[in-house]
Amino acid sequence: MLQCLRQTVLRSNTLKNFIYKNEKLNRNIVDIYRFICTEKKQQCNFNLINSKSNNSINNNSSSGSNLSYSGLKSYYSTHVNSEDKKVTILDLKKKYQEGKPLTMVTAYDYCSGKEVDRAGIDMILVGDSLGMVMLGEKSTTSVTMDQVIHHSKAVIKGNKRAFVVGDMPFGSFEASPRDAVQNAIRLVKETQVDAIKLEGGKKHQDKIKAIVEAGIPVMGHIGLTPQSVSSFGGFKLQGKTAEEANKILEDALALQEAGCFAIVIEMVPHAVATSLTRMLKIPTIGIGAGNGTSGQVLVYHDMLGMYSDFLPKFVKQYANISKHIQEALSNFKQEVTSRSFPDSLHSFSMKENELNEYLTPLDNQKKIEKQQLLYENSEILKNTSKKSTVSTSIQEPNTTQSVSKPLDDNNTKLNNNIIENVKKQMNSKVLEDKKKKPKVVVIGAGAMGSFFSAKLAQNNLADLWMVSGWKEHVDHINKKGLILHNIGGETQEIRSIKATLDSLDVIKDGSYPDLALVLVKSNSTKQAALTAAKMISGNPNAVVLTLQNGIGNRESLESCIQEKGYKNVVWQGVTSNGAQVVSPGHVKHTGHGLTYLASPNLKLGVNSEMLQPKSKEEHQALEALSEILNQAGILTQLSYDVDSLVWGKVVVNAAINPLSAVLGVPNGYLVQNEYSKQMMKKIIVEGMDVCKAKGIRLPYGEDSEEGFKYVAQIAERTKANYSSMLQDVIRGQQTEIDSINGVIVEEGEKLDIPVQYNKMIMEMVLSCHKKNDHISLATCNK
Numbered sequence: 001m002l003q004c005l006r007q008t009v010l011r012s013n014t015l016k017n018f019i020y021k022n023e024k025l026n027r028n029i030v031d032i033y034r035f036i037c038t039e040k041k042q043q044c045n046f047n048l049i050n051s052k053s054n055n056s057i058n059n060n061s062s063s064g065s066n067l068s069y070s071g072l073k074s075y076y077s078t079h080v081n082s083e084d085k086k087v088t089i090l091d092l093k094k095k096y097q098e099g100k101p102l103t104m105v106t107a108y109d110y111c112s113g114k115e116v117d118r119a120g121i122d123m124i125l126v127g128d129s130l131g132m133v134m135l136g137e138k139s140t141t142s143v144t145m146d147q148v149i150h151h152s153k154a155v156i157k158g159n160k161r162a163f164v165v166g167d168m169p170f171g172s173f174e175a176s177p178r179d180a181v182q183n184a185i186r187l188v189k190e191t192q193v194d195a196i197k198l199e200g201g202k203k204h205q206d207k208i209k210a211i212v213e214a215g216i217p218v219m220g221h222i223g224l225t226p227q228s229v230s231s232f233g234g235f236k237l238q239g240k241t242a243e244e245a246n247k248i249l250e251d252a253l254a255l256q257e258a259g260c261f262a263i264v265i266e267m268v269p270h271a272v273a274t275s276l277t278r279m280l281k282i283p284t285i286g287i288g289a290g291n292g293t294s295g296q297v298l299v300y301h302d303m304l305g306m307y308s309d310f311l312p313k314f315v316k317q318y319a320n321i322s323k324h325i326q327e328a329l330s331n332f333k334q335e336v337t338s339r340s341f342p343d344s345l346h347s348f349s350m351k352e353n354e355l356n357e358y359l360t361p362l363d364n365q366k367k368i369e370k371q372q373l374l375y376e377n378s379e380i381l382k383n384t385s386k387k388s389t390v391s392t393s394i395q396e397p398n399t400t401q402s403v404s405k406p407l408d409d410n411n412t413k414l415n416n417n418i419i420e421n422v423k424k425q426m427n428s429k430v431l432e433d434k435k436k437k438p439k440v441v442v443i444g445a446g447a448m449g450s451f452f453s454a455k456l457a458q459n460n461l462a463d464l465w466m467v468s469g470w471k472e473h474v475d476h477i478n479k480k481g482l483i484l485h486n487i488g489g490e491t492q493e494i495r496s497i498k499a500t501l502d503s504l505d506v507i508k509d510g511s512y513p514d515l516a517l518v519l520v521k522s523n524s525t526k527q528a529a530l531t532a533a534k535m536i537s538g539n540p541n542a543v544v545l546t547l548q549n550g551i552g553n554r555e556s557l558e559s560c561i562q563e564k565g566y567k568n569v570v571w572q573g574v575t576s577n578g579a580q581v582v583s584p585g586h587v588k589h590t591g592h593g594l595t596y597l598a599s600p601n602l603k604l605g606v607n608s609e610m611l612q613p614k615s616k617e618e619h620q621a622l623e624a625l626s627e628i629l630n631q632a633g634i635l636t637q638l639s640y641d642v643d644s645l646v647w648g649k650v651v652v653n654a655a656i657n658p659l660s661a662v663l664g665v666p667n668g669y670l671v672q673n674e675y676s677k678q679m680m681k682k683i684i685v686e687g688m689d690v691c692k693a694k695g696i697r698l699p700y701g702e703d704s705e706e707g708f709k710y711v712a713q714i715a716e717r718t719k720a721n722y723s724s725m726l727q728d729v730i731r732g733q734q735t736e737i738d739s740i741n742g743v744i745v746e747e748g749e750k751l752d753i754p755v756q757y758n759k760m761i762m763e764m765v766l767s768c769h770k771k772n773d774h775i776s777l778a779t780c781n782k
């Protein structure tokens with residue numbers, strides 16, 4: 001039989017291929033893996049193998065997984081998958097027959113089960129690896145039926161759709177078919193798993209047959225069977241010799257004959273797994289078995305970077321969650337220690353009269369305490385409505401779609417040295433050598449410029465300069481400091497900032513800034529670019545960062561800097577913090593929000609391991625800057641999709657800002673009034689259509705209802721705020737309309753997409769640019 005199969009393989013001329021490929025694999029397996037991963041999006045038939053197998057990886061990412069964040073709502077909802085129909089054994093069979101790769105990931109509890117399910121993975125394995133990753137054992141042999149059942153129950157509760165396989169632990173089936181059937185039935189009955197898996201080949205054929213006859217689907221497991229670790233002498237590669245490979249092949253055929261619906265093949269050479277996959281009529285699920293199996297499985301904690309005892313060579317870490325956990329925990333520790341957590345947003349208030357009544361009897365003894373408590377209570381009360389802002393603002397950008405596409409070298413115009421130096425500077429100056437703070441110049445001292453300056457200077461993180469044309473503000477900052485009114489109500493007086501009307505003051509001592517942060521209104525970008533160019537002219541390592549609203553600012557800065565002959569990088573970000581300059585020298589933080597940083601050179605690369613060296617260095621520099629901002633208390637994350645970020649914000653701004661400006665109303669009004677709500681919707685639909693036509697993936701997806709919900713939430717969250725555009729109109733200043741609705745109109749017209757609502761509102765705002773004499777802030781405040 002075996003001989004016959006081997007002949008067939010030989011005839012089909014693939015053995016030569018395997019041998020050739022095996023050598024290649026030996027030579028440079030890392031490169032090949034990289035190839036597999038990076039080409040995943042393309043029609044990848046694993047060209048190196050030139051496989052005709054219908055099980056080769058193709059480009060069908062049909063898992064239906066949409067890991068991009070579409071708001072916390074979807075995170076908390078139990079269902080986000082479009083395909084939320086339960087996966088059955090027939091679906092698996094069909095996928096296999098169509099040559100589509102099957103995906104399986106382990107899960108051991110409610111949350112991990114929910115995550116794997118949400119991601120659209122076909123199968124969840126409640127593996128006995130739980131003994132190691134959940135319980136800290138050194139092997140899986142001690143795992144009991146009770147433990148597998150305990151964990152499977154939790155996974156089943158988190159899962160809606162995936163096909164769940166429960167693992168039969170060591171000792172639960174080996175002795176006799178009777179034991180095997182009893183335990184398999186118990187596992188299914190007590191947990192509702194869809195199938196069971198058991199380790200071992202030919203010798204367990206009788207048990208498998210008996211379980212299958214009892215009506216329970218069985219997944220086999222051959223190659224490295226960890227329950228037999230002791231007889232293997234460690235978790236080692238199996239099937240290395242022709243003899244061993246033959247044995248594995250025999251086992252596979254025996255399992256198929258016994259009625260298994262699929263077989264896990266663990267830690268065997270690629271060629272062995274691929275060849276037996278082709279000989280079988282049932283799918284193989286590989287782990288450390290190369291790319292020729294019908295599917296792949298990995299351990300959840302391994303692939304997410306949450307298990308640190310060992311990392312088998314076959315594991316690719318798609319994330320480093322452990323790092324995030326450590327960061328979060330140490331932030332918590334720091335905030336509790338410094339008493340900055342919980343703040344008013346995370347505390348509860350009571351009605352003032354009740355508090356008064358409660359405190360009055362105590363009043364005589366502790367008058368001061370009473371006043372203090374009343375004040376604190378009122379601050380919490382004020383912020384209660386904003387609570388959702390903060391807790392919903394920690395969302396992952398679209399980074400989990402880990403295509404890990406290495407960046408095209410030509411894509412990065414960056415000089416290696418520059419990046420290296422930026423990295424060194426950022427790291428050494430800020431993170432290690434606290435004495436040598438980076439010099440930061442903030443260009444533009446409006447609400448955002450002042451807020452960022454205050455935050456960066458407050459913890460003495462930077463030697464901070466502000467360049468602004470507003471004399472009273474500059475004078476106040478220099479004479480009495482910049483006063484930051486925090487959300488919690490407390491004020492800080494920041495004395496260390498140097499403000500100037502003349503940017504040359506910043507560099508007159510011969511030292512040039514390391515970072516020029518541009519935060520002027522879009523219509524002043526050209527002028528700010530000239531200033532930025534001057535500021536960096538003596539420092540080839542300096543970085544320019546814009547966090548402005550609207551489209552085109554980064555490009556405009558970059559072209560000005562390049563025209564002047566400088567090669568400095570220009571990064572871009574968006575921020576959803578709210579701030580307002582309440583009077584010269586006084587800036588008020590009005591809303592928490594995330595800040596995202598991105599470089600146009602860093603696209604799609606998520607796993608920094610996969611980035612080209614140049615990009616990797618830029619990535620590290622960007623991370624260093626993000627860290628500085630986080631240290632400054634500005635919650636910051638990196639993003640890998642600049643367009644998604646800036647267009648995502650432009651559509652929001654396009655709907656809120658001009659309407660509030662023209663109507664003279666605070667943001668909240670827009671969602672309370674039926675007419676303005678409808679106008680917002682129309683503006684959003686047009687904006688989203690333009691993005692769709694441009695191939696931009698918006699952070700809130702492409703459904704306009706979702707888009708509207710997203711914008712409406714922002715308007716609601718910032719309901720008391722007067723948009724910056726309204727403030728501009730009232731002050732008789734130019735607004736940013738051109739780089740917001742203006743770009744939607746421009747791009748829409750280019751692409752033949754209707755944009756008449758954006759055009760209309762834009763023209764209305766443009767007519768306000770002149771006609772503002774009759775409006776005053778007082779009128780507006782009524």
Ligand SMILES: Nc1nc(=O)c2c([nH]1)NC[C@@H]1CN(c3ccc(C(=O)N[C@@H](CCC(=O)O)C(=O)O)cc3)CN21
Binds near residue numbers: 128237301311312313
């Ligand atoms: N977290 C986790 N991940 C797993 O993949 C896994 C478990 N646990 N527990 C059950 C088994 C054990 N597995 C393992 C464990 C260790 C190696 C390992 O360290 N392999 C080395 C080679 C060791 C050798 O050849 O001596 C490697 O570099 O891959 C491999 C598979 C796979 N399974």
Ligand SMILES: CC(C)C(=O)C(=O)O
Binds near residue numbers: 126127129264297
């Ligand atoms: C590694 C996988 C296949 C497994 O058997 C387990 O998680 O127990």
